[in-house]
Every structure is written in structure tokens, then in C-alpha cells.
Amino acid sequence: HQLLVLAGDGIGPEVTESALKILEIMAKLEDWQVEVDHAAIGGAAIDQYGDPFPEATQQAIDRSSAVLLGAVGGPKWDNAPRRPEAGLLDMRQYMGLWANLRPFEMIPGLEHLSPLRHPVMNGIIFRELTGGLYFGQPRGRRFLPGDLEVIDTLQYRKSEMTRIIQLAFQYAKDHGLTLTSVDKANVLESSRVWREVTEELARQYPDVPLSHRYVDAAAMDMVLNPQNYQVVVTENLFGDILSDLAGGLVGSLGLLGSLSVAGTPGTRGLFEPVHGSAPDIAGQNRANPTGAILSLAFLVGWSWQEHDAEHLIREAVTQTLSEGPRTVDLGGQATTQEFTEAVGNRLK
Amino acid sequence: HQLLVLAGDGIGPEVTESALKILEIMAKLEDWQVEVDHAAIGGAAIDQYGDPFPEATQQAIDRSSAVLLGAVGGPKWDNAPRRPEAGLLDMRQYMGLWANLRPFEMIPGLEHLSPLRHPVMNGIIFRELTGGLYFGQPRGRRFLPGDLEVIDTLQYRKSEMTRIIQLAFQYAKDHGLTLTSVDKANVLESSRVWREVTEELARQYPDVPLSHRYVDAAAMDMVLNPQNYQVVVTENLFGDILSDLAGGLVGSLGLLGSLSVAGTPGTRGLFEPVHGSAPDIAGQNRANPTGAILSLAFLVGWSWQEHDAEHLIREAVTQTLSEGPRTVDLGGQATTQEFTEAVGNRLK
Numbered sequence: 001h002q003l004l005v006l007a008g009d010g011i012g013p014e015v016t017e018s019a020l021k022i023l024e025i026m027a028k029l030e031d032w033q034v035e036v037d038h039a040a041i042g043g044a045a046i047d048q049y050g051d052p053f054p055e056a057t058q059q060a061i062d063r064s065s066a067v068l069l070g071a072v073g074g075p076k077w078d079n080a081p082r083r084p085e086a087g088l089l090d091m092r093q094y095m096g097l098w099a100n101l102r103p104f105e106m107i108p109g110l111e112h113l114s115p116l117r118h119p120v121m122n123g124i125i126f127r128e129l130t131g132g133l134y135f136g137q138p139r140g141r142r143f144l145p146g147d148l149e150v151i152d153t154l155q156y157r158k159s160e161m162t163r164i165i166q167l168a169f170q171y172a173k174d175h176g177l178t179l180t181s182v183d184k185a186n187v188l189e190s191s192r193v194w195r196e197v198t199e200e201l202a203r204q205y206p207d208v209p210l211s212h213r214y215v216d217a218a219a220m221d222m223v224l225n226p227q228n229y230q231v232v233v234t235e236n237l238f239g240d241i242l243s244d245l246a247g248g249l250v251g252s253l254g255l256l257g258s259l260s261v262a263g264t265p266g267t268r269g270l271f272e273p274v275h276g277s278a279p280d281i282a283g284q285n286r287a288n289p290t291g292a293i294l295s296l297a298f299l300v301g302w303s304w305q306e307h308d309a310e311h312l313i314r315e316a317v318t319q320t321l322s323e324g325p326r327t328v329d330l331g332g333q334a335t336t337q338e339f340t341e342a343v344g345n346r347l348k
Numbered sequence: 349h350q351l352l353v354l355a356g357d358g359i360g361p362e363v364t365e366s367a368l369k370i371l372e373i374m375a376k377l378e379d380w381q382v383e384v385d386h387a388a389i390g391g392a393a394i395d396q397y398g399d400p401f402p403e404a405t406q407q408a409i410d411r412s413s414a415v416l417l418g419a420v421g422g423p424k425w426d427n428a429p430r431r432p433e434a435g436l437l438d439m440r441q442y443m444g445l446w447a448n449l450r451p452f453e454m455i456p457g458l459e460h461l462s463p464l465r466h467p468v469m470n471g472i473i474f475r476e477l478t479g480g481l482y483f484g485q486p487r488g489r490r491f492l493p494g495d496l497e498v499i500d501t502l503q504y505r506k507s508e509m510t511r512i513i514q515l516a517f518q519y520a521k522d523h524g525l526t527l528t529s530v531d532k533a534n535v536l537e538s539s540r541v542w543r544e545v546t547e548e549l550a551r552q553y554p555d556v557p558l559s560h561r562y563v564d565a566a567a568m569d570m571v572l573n574p575q576n577y578q579v580v581v582t583e584n585l586f587g588d589i590l591s592d593l594a595g596g597l598v599g600s601l602g603l604l605g606s607l608s609v610a611g612t613p614g615t616r617g618l619f620e621p622v623h624g625s626a627p628d629i630a631g632q633n634r635a636n637p638t639g640a641i642l643s644l645a646f647l648v649g650w651s652w653q654e655h656d657a658e659h660l661i662r663e664a665v666t667q668t669l670s671e672g673p674r675t676v677d678l679g680g681q682a683t684t685q686e687f688t689e690a691v692g693n694r695l696k
């Protein structure tokens with residue numbers, strides 16, 4: 001297995017290091033040969049190459065069979081001509097990662113983190129990742145007499161919608177779950193096409209219970225009835241918003257990992273924690289590496305098809321979170337290293 | 349005072365009738381002369397005129413000094429060539445209502461409705477209402493070989509941003525509150541301009557504490573720390589999503605009224621409950637008229653500059669909600685009429 005690590009900025013290096021320790025233990029247990037390569041992304045890449053997604057990193061990606069990312073961004077690069085986040089978007093497009101899967105669940109023993117009175121939820125958001133307002137053309141400014149006009153374009157091809165919606169349908173079917181498709185079909189033309197595509201595909205999946213929700217109603221209803229959201233599928237920006245909202249419901253982004261993939265299991269993907277680079281606590285051995293370790297679990301399961309290993313890592317993380325020790329953000333006292341060792345010990 | 353009532357669909361007629369009863373009482377107390385006119389909107393207008401925003405309604409608007417709306421929409425018109433919601437959008441543009449103000453607060457005694465453990469919040473969302481993805485051109489479909497492309501356009505002029513952001517700054521200043529501006533400036537060009545405009549205006553309001561949030565982070569943080577959101581300003585679609593989210597945090601859209609205005613107090617506006625047409629309970633005397641009555645309060649305060657009356661109505665509603673009787677949706681047993689009478693009796 002050829003792993004590329006893009007540690008990135010802030011706490012990125014610490015949390016990916018934790019994940020690598022877990023990988024080392026797993027590799028021993030399962031007798032894997034793993035080659036680990038490193039490259040630069042985001043702010044770190046701007047500092048080193050003047051480009052948040054440099055050529056060298058593209059080549060390293062081409063040589064790898066999976067990519068583990070830490071985090072990108074920080075106030076240091078707020079005024080860079082191309083900001084760290086632009087590197088992330090370029091990489092998503094370069095790697096053709098059109099599906100972003102974001103599981104959110106309430107881990108037993110951590111209910112107190114949730115702002116909800118009844119924190120019951122176990123869902124996954126399928127977010128389209130290489131279309132919509134993020135990449136549509138034209139975009140830009142135009143000077144008018146005494147004014148300025150600016151546009152962004154929400155652009156989709158039907159085929160781009162079909163593949164992500166189909167992936168979500170198939171997942172719901174395989175796991176016996178309900179599917180919620182989120183759009184704004186009462187206003188947006190793109191959402192009308194989205195809804196038509198969903199209805200078309202629904203005929204191929206008559207056994208998957210499907211509901212449609214407008215994005216505003218979904219935001220409200222996820223807060224009121226999070227347990228109803230098992231599999232959610234939506235376009236890029238709505239998925240961005242709703243998956244952070246789901247993180248809020250769980251009570252901590254630090255607990256969430258994610259998969260960005262090209263749809264076919266067994267192929268290269270990008271796996272990253274949902275949290276940001278948290279520059280304020282970087283380098284202090286205080287960061288919670290759960291998101292990175294879970295992302296590693298998704299990586300071995302998806303790109304390397306090591307399903308048992310994925311399951312073992314996820315179990316070890318969940319148990320450690322439930323029983324402790326826990327990191328400071330969760331009200332515990334463990335350092336990043338101590339938490340990582342505790343997860344590692346459970347694996348062994 | 350010249351009031352136009354657009355009762356609309358579903359529970360719209362019932363809840364606007366309640367508001368009118370309160371207006372009658374208020375008019376007697378304050379010795380107002382009020383002329384009440386009625387016209388058709390939404391599904392009702394499709395049935396009557398084949399158009400969700402007919403000419404006759406436009407003329408009635410022109411004659412009025414304020415418009416009270418019930419609700420529009422329903423499954424009956426799902427396949428109409430122009431749906432009820434299109435009438436609402438046309439009306440917003442026709443009336444030039446670029447500012448949508450959506451207050452959300454936790455009413456004492458109703459905390460149990462909120463899904464939150466610590467439901468503390470008292471905020472208002474300033475949503476831009478006549479720009480962005482809702483109205484941008486071009487929009488539509490284009491056939492490609494073996495595929496279909498669809499676009500919507502997120503379009504803003506700087507002047508459109510300036511006026512809504514300034515309105516929110518002024519409100520925050522007048523009330524000694526903090527301001528949160530929500531955008532997606534790490535991805536969208538329009539959001540970058542939004543942020544520049546906000547920074548420019550901030551210089552005129554050095555005494556208003558300002559923060560910027562990306563829309564995804566805002567969705568998460570509103571769930572975790574709703575008390576931090578006092579005045580929020582954002583573009584059309586983000587405002588649509590976040591105001592419904594705020595409704596979810598309060599626990600019921602039935603409790604919320606809203607103002608859609610052209611920015612200048614004392615001018616014509618459109619005032620409507622945030623809830624939908626709820627066709628399932630229409631005509632049963634079960635709907636909660638709180639949103640409509642609060643919208644009436646906003647109407648008399650904004651369009652007619654009757655601030656004492658606004659205050660009296662709001663107080664009467666809050667007290668009735670706190671002490672009962674309450675409608676079924678809030679766990680009470682009162683009918684729409686009984687609740688309305690209780691509010692009316694408090695006014696007298």
C-alpha cells in the first residue's frame with residue numbers, strides 16, 4: 001500500500017502523525033507492506049513553493065494509492081494571492097473526487113457534548129464535491145457606472161448529479177437505510193433537475209424509502225429530528241452547510257472524519273478530518289486526533305478494501321472515546337499522544 | 349391606514365383572520381381608521397386567475413400602505429406551470445422588498461419546545477431578499493451530446509449588498525447589539541465582495557462589534573452557541589437556510605413572524621408568518637396564529653410607525669404564550685379562535 005500524507009497546516013501535522021502511529025500498529029497486525037510518502041499542501045505549500053497545490057504534490061498523488069490529509073489554512077495566509085483553501089479545491093478537482101461522504105454519529109458516553117436534549121443520530125451525508133457554485137464559470141466582477149456587479153455560477157451536468165445520487169441510493173440500499181435528497185427546487189433550476197434525476201433513479205431503487213426536502217426545511221428539521229437523517233444526498237454547497245450543521249449537533253467537529261472519493265471502492269481517495277487547522281492550539285500536543293484516525297479507518301476500508309482493519313480501528317476509537325482517556329476538548333486530560341496510545345493499545 | 353390582506357393558501361385564511369381580529373381591537377383602542385382590502389396570491393390566485401401573482405393583486409398592493417400575508421403553497425399546485433411560490437418571489441421583486449428581517453427568540457415558558465438543552469437566544473436575521481441565486485440571470489438548461497447542463501446565477505450588485513448590510517449595522521448600533529456577517533468568502537467571488545463591503549461599512553460603525561463567519565461554520569455555531577447571534581446579516585439563500593435553522597432552535601416556526609421591507613421605516617412592507625401553509629390542518633381551527641399576529645405587530649410598527657401598538661401586541665402575545673392558553677402544536681388545547689381571544693383580552 002502506498003500512502004501519501006499531506007499534513008498541511010496548524011494541527012494537521014500532529015493529528016496525521018497520530019493516524020500514522022495507528023497505521024503502523026495495524027500494518028504489523030495485518031502484515032501489510034506500507035510505503036509512506038509526504039508532500040506539501042495549503043499554507044505549508046505556499047510557504048515552500050508559493051502555490052497551495054504544487055506540481056510536486058500532484059506527482060506524489062499520482063504515485064499513491066490513497067491520500068491522508070491533516071488540515072489546511074490559517075490567518076497567516078489570509079492575504080495570499082491564492083489561499084490555502086484554493087489548494088484543497090484544486091486537489092479535489094485534480095483527483096476527480098466528486099463524492100464527499102461525511103458520517104456523523106453520537107458516540108455512546110459523549111452525549112453531553114451535544115447541544116441537543118435528545119442527541120440520537122447516526123447518519124451520513126453524501127455531498128457532491130466537484131460541481132456547483134464551487135467551480136462554475138463564469139465568475140467574477142464587472143464595473144458598472146457607479147456600481148460593481150459580481151457573479152458566481154451554480155453549474156451542474158445531469159451526469160454529475162446522477163453519479164452522486166446513485167452512490168447514495170446504493171449505499172442506502174446496501175445498508176437498509178432511508179434516503180433524504182436535499183435541494184431548493186422551489187427556486188433553483190438546477191435543483192429542479194436534481195429532483196428529476198432523483199425521481200428517475202428512485203425507480204431503480206424501489207426498496208429505498210426516499211424523501212425530498214428543501215434545504216431550508218432540512219436545516220430546521222435536522223435540528224428537530226436528527227434521528228430521521230440516515231443517508232442524505234445533496235449538491236456541493238448545501239452539503240458543506242448541512243455537514244457542518246451535523247457536526248454541531250454531535251457537539252464537536254473533532255470527532256468526525258470524512259471520505260472524498262471518485263465513487264468506486266478500491267480506488268484512490270482523499271481522507272481528512274472535518275475539523276480545521278486550529279492554529280491556536282497547534283504544536284501543543286492538545287489536539288484531538290479522532291477525526292484523523294477515523295479518516296485513516298475510512299481510507300483503509302475504501303481505497304485498500306481492508307474492511308476488517310477499518311472496523312477494528314473504528315471500534316478502538318469508539319471504545320476509547322466512550323471509556324476514556326479523552327483529550328482536553330472533550331473535557332478529558334489526555335494529550336494527543338496519550339489518546340493515540342490508548343487507541344493503539346486497544347488495537348493490540 | 350390601508351391594509352391589504354393576502355390570505356393565500358392552507359391555514360393562511362385562518363391565521364390572517366386572527367390577526368385581523370387583533371387589529372380590530374387595536375384600532376378601537378388607538379382610535380385608528382383602518383381600511384381592509386383583500387386580494388389573491390399563490391395557489392388561490394392560480395385557481396382564480398391562472399397566475400400566482402395577478403394584475404389585480406398588484407393594483408391592490410399599490411393602493412395599500414401595508415400588506416399582511418398568510419401563507420402560500422400546497423401539493424395541489426405542485427405541477428402548476430407557475431407554482432404558488434413564484435408568486436411570492438414576483439411580489440417581493442414588484443414591491444422592491446430587499447430586506448427580510450426575521451427575529452427569533454426563546455419565549456419564557458416555551459423552552460421545552462426547543463430541541464436544545466440550553467435554549468437561550470434572542471436574535472434577528474437580516475436577509476437580502478431580491479438578489480442572489482433567486483433572481484440572477486442566466487438560468488436554465490442546455491442540451492449537450494448525451495447530457496444536460498443546468499445553471500443558476502448568483503448575482504449581486506455592490507449597492508444591493510451595501511443597503512442591507514448598512515441596515516443591519518444601523519439596527520445593531522441602535523440596539524447596542526453585536527453583528528455577525530455570514531458569507532462563503534473562501535470560495536465565492538460574490539462573498540468576497542460581500543466581505544469587502546462589510547469591512548468598508550464597519551468603519552462607519554466602529555462601535556458595533558462585528559464578526560465574519562463562513563456559512564458552514566455559522567450553521568454549526570448557531571446550534572452550539574445560539575446566544576452569540578444577536579444581529580445576523582447575509583445574502584438571500586444563506587438567510588433562507590439560517591432563518592429556518594433558527595426556527596428549529598426555537599422549536600417551532602409557528603412562533604415566528606417576519607418583515608419584508610424596502611429599508612425605510614414608514615413605507616409599505618410585506619409581513620408574514622415564517623411557517624408554511626400546512627394544508628394538513630387547514631380549516632380545522634387548530635392552527636397557531638402567533639406568527640401572523642406577530643407579523644401584524646411588525647406591520648403596525650414598521651409601515652404605520654405605531655410603535656406603542658407594536659409593543660402592546662407583542663407583549664400580549666408573549667404573555668399569552670407564557671401563561672396559556674396554548675394551541676395544540678404547543679401542547680395546549682386552545683383552538684385558533686380561543687388563543688386569539690386570549691391575546692385580544694390581554695390587549696383590552
Ligand SMILES: CC(C)[C@H](C(=O)O)[C@@H](O)C(=O)O
Binds near residue numbers: 085240534535564
Ligand atoms: C475550506 C473550504 C473550502 C471547504 C469547503 O467549503 O468545501 C471546507 O469548508 C470543507 O467543507 O471541506
Ligand SMILES: CC(C)[C@H](C(=O)O)[C@@H](O)C(=O)O
Binds near residue numbers: 186216433437588
Ligand atoms: C417559499 C420559498 C420560495 C421561500 C424562500 O425561499 O424565500 C421561503 O422558504 C421563505 O423563506 O420565505
